[in-house]
Amino acid sequence: VQTSLKYISLYFIHTLVCLAAAQIPMDCCLSVSSERRLNRRNLVSYTLQRAGMGCKISATVFVNRKNMKLCVVPPEGNPGVQRIMDFLDKKGQRMLQVVI
Secondary structure (H helix, E strand, O other): HHHHHHHHHHHHHHHHHHHHHOOOOOOOOOOOOOOOHHHHEEEEEEEOOOOOOOOOOOEEEEEEEEOOOOEEOOOOOOOOHHHHHHHHHOOOOOOOOOOO
16 A cells, blocks of 8 residues: 555656646747848847747747847858857857757
């Protein structure tokens, strides 16, 4: 009886942990725009969002001085986005996390 109660308790805790983990909301970009409308002087940081890692699309997420998130195309094959990322890296203001 003691062993059965122990396993039931462990199963219950495991179930609660799994349910809690499944409830974590992802803050994902749902669409992207061109980098042409961005003024790099107004941007303070960026993160990378990868498709298939909790989000449906890949994107570069820039954050401006008003703390607004701007979703633009990924840097691969987009030199304008890469230039802005390099600019922020040189300023030391890149966010080190990758959105997954």
